Amino acid sequence: MTREIELKLALAEGQGIKLVETALLGGFREGRADHGTIRDSYFDTAEQHLIQRGVGIRIRDRDDGRRIQSAKSSGQGFSGLHDRQEWESPVSELRPDLSLLPDWLFESTQQRQQIDQQLAPVFTIEFERYTWQIEYADASIEAVLDQGNIRSGELHDTINEIELELKSGDSEALFDLAADLSEKLQLRFENQDKASRGYQLTQQIRLEPEPLQFPALPEQGNLEDFIELIFSAVLNNWQHNELCWQRARRADERAADLQFIKLEQAHLAHWDIDTATPGHEQRLALSFIQMTRALETLMTLLQVMKEPIAEPLRVEISRPLGNLLHALQPLSRLLQTEIRIQGMGHRTPVSLTPVLNLLESRKFSVLRQAMRALSDNSHNRFVLKLGKLLHQRHWRGRLNQIQLKPLLQPTAEWASQQLDTHWSLLSKEMEQADDCHSWLMLDHRIHELLLLCQTSGSLLSDGCSDFIASVQLLQGHMDQLHYLEIILAGYEGLDASEARAEIGDWLSHQQGGTLHDLVTLKQKLFSRKPFWQLPIA
Structure with missing residues (x-):
């Protein structure tokens, strides 16, 4: 088993080998790239047992006749950086050999055998690979350009990406090299590897927008x-x-x-x-x-x-x-x-x-x-x-x-202090708020209080949910004021008419109702101690 640390960068459409080689030759190395044609065949069961265990397995056919089986864990990814485990072995057939994988990936020998019997090709990836060996900032880095296609039946997706793999040295060098390359190339970071994109293509899964969800913090964690x-x-x-x-x-x-x-x-x-x-x-x-x-x-x-x-x-x-x-x-x-x-x-x-x-x-x-x-x-x-x-x-x-x-x-100690400070400031300013403008001036403080509650509230009390829900509602009313402010700007651009007068009356009514809701919610929040100030049961 080896540990693979690489930075993935997607190239803009139309950028290819000439531009990449020019960028890499600009002080990073001498000589031209090694070139090869690669075909990867990915395997799994119909129920996708392997990918559900966080493992992708492929057989790579190289143009030199070699055939390599690789299995990679899902690992971690951010800003294109992928840090994961990898198992590689030479094989002779175009079929995975699960006996080459560690036992802990399977619940039992019987399960390994059952999965092995059900394996079938899922998708293929064919691409041209250009490779450079680079010495950069006391690190050895393998830079590759991959250009080709992911195919699953009649479906396909294009590949045009650079991978910077750390061979030795500090992974910080990957980011620094990428920063240098971004001065010469149009790049964006690719958090998805080819296997993930292949599975999405096969299942015709489309990326969907997602609201932000905060992770649970460790009870004994620090800042x-x-x-x-x-x-x-x-x-x-x-x-x-x-x-x-x-x-x-x-x-x-x-x-x-x-x-x-x-x-x-x-x-x-x-x-x-x-x-x-x-x-x-x-x-x-x-x-x-x-x-x-x-x-x-x-x-x-x-x-x-x-x-x-x-x-x-x-x-x-x-x-x-x-x-x-x-x-x-x-x-x-x-x-x-x-x-x-x-x-x-x-x-x-x-x-x-x-x-x-x-x-x-x-x-x-x-x-x-x-x-x-x-x-x-x-x-x-x-x-x-x-x-x-x-x-x-x-x-x-x-x-x-x-x-x-x-x-x-400790996070809980810090969060309690921060919540006290932010709540004290916000409470005083809410006491003074009496119109739309003065409430909108509190927007950043409400955001800060809500963020502290959502991220660390459960560390301080099991009974934080009611208070958090009230602050979320408070933020919702603030959003309503922002929407009404934008509508008001549009209203002020209208020519005088009966419709304009009706919209003006409606806006005044909406603003008045929202201010009333804010005052009611303020009184509710002031009527009880916040959860972090309550005695621990």
């Missing part, structure tokens, strides 16, 4: 565990939804003419952002919204983690993240407002069609702004920096042992 687990969850969710958006957009070339986010009212009348199964147009919109929400959560995390994360690094991350959010948030908020309007259209006593038409015209400019930000190479370099931070624990900065002490603080 470093919190940073690593929560940051990983946020960053993986961001990349999943960005990839979902990219693929949905690529599947429909009409997206390029800026019409891809025109949503039909009939499709959205009962559609919920967080729970519905979307169609194509909704998938594009929803993946963009969830991607932006993950980025907003990342910014909130950085605000909450002011003390434990080294200041220079926090500033270094916050600035490009703020620029990215500045480019994406206007489109995300317009999409959410459009979904909200069309979702409640059948319950609204006035027609909001004139407002929708104005919002639609404004959408084009903010879409162009978002597209520029996501297609710029600096975007991928930023993701790369975050991946390197997480992998190498760079949030420590240049801290000495005394300065590192706060990072070793």
Whole structure:
């Protein structure tokens, strides 16, 4: 068994061997690439016993006549970095030999035999491989360019990717080399390996947008565990939804003419952002919204983690993240407002069609702004920096042992202190809030409190769910104020008419109702002690 550590990078369409070789020859190595043709055949049972155990198995036919069986664990992936176990053995037949795999992958010898009898080809991957051996920053790295196709029956998907595999040295060199290459090539990070893409193709599984879910924290964990687990969850969710958006957009070339986010009212009348199964147009919109929400959560995390994360690094991350959010948030908020309007259209006593038409015209400019930000190479370099931070624990900065002490603080102790501080500040400011503007000024504090509750609440009390639900409802009312603010901006652009007057009356009524709901919820929250201040049963 060996440990495989590699960074996967997807190349933009049209970029091939000449551009890659030019980039690699720019100071990284001398000489041309080794070239070979590879055919991989992947095997599993009809019930997919192997992949369900986190193992993909293939037989590789090389153009030199050799045949190699490889089995790989699913491993870990973020920012294109894959860290997994691999078992390789030469074989003579185009059929896997499960006796070459470790016993612990199977529950019993009988199960191994049963799976062996049911194995059949699932899909094939055929590609041209170009290989370079590179010495970079005291590390030995194998760089490969793979170009070809994944095939399952009549279905196929294209491959055009670079893999940087660490042979010796520090894995940090993979990120640094990728950063250098991204100056010359249009790259994005690929968290899915070829096997995962092959299984998705075979089952015709489409990536779906996903809301952010926080992992359970270890009861005895410290602040470093919190940073690593929560940051990983946020960053993986961001990349999943960005990839979902990219693929949905690529599947429909009409997206390029800026019409891809025109949503039909009939499709959205009962559609919920967080729970519905979307169609194509909704998938594009929803993946963009969830991607932006993950980025907003990342910014909130950085605000909450002011003390434990080294200041220079926090500033270094916050600035490009703020620029990215500045480019994406206007489109995300317009999409959410459009979904909200069309979702409640059948319950609204006035027609909001004139407002929708104005919002639609404004959408084009903010879409162009978002597209520029996501297609710029600096975007991928930023993701790369975050991946390197997480992998190498760079949030420590240049801290000495005394300065590192706060990072070793128990998560529950830190979270309780933070919740006290944030709740005290928010409570005082909520007491003063009396109109839409003053409530909207509290948005960031509510985000921070909710994040702390959702990530660490269960560590402090089993009875945290009611309080968290109230804060979520509070955030929902704040979102409603944001939607109404955007509708108001559209309303103010309407010409004077009877319809405009009706919309104005409706807006005033909606704002008044939302403010009333906020005051009622504030009184409910103030009427009891928060869960972290209650005595432990």
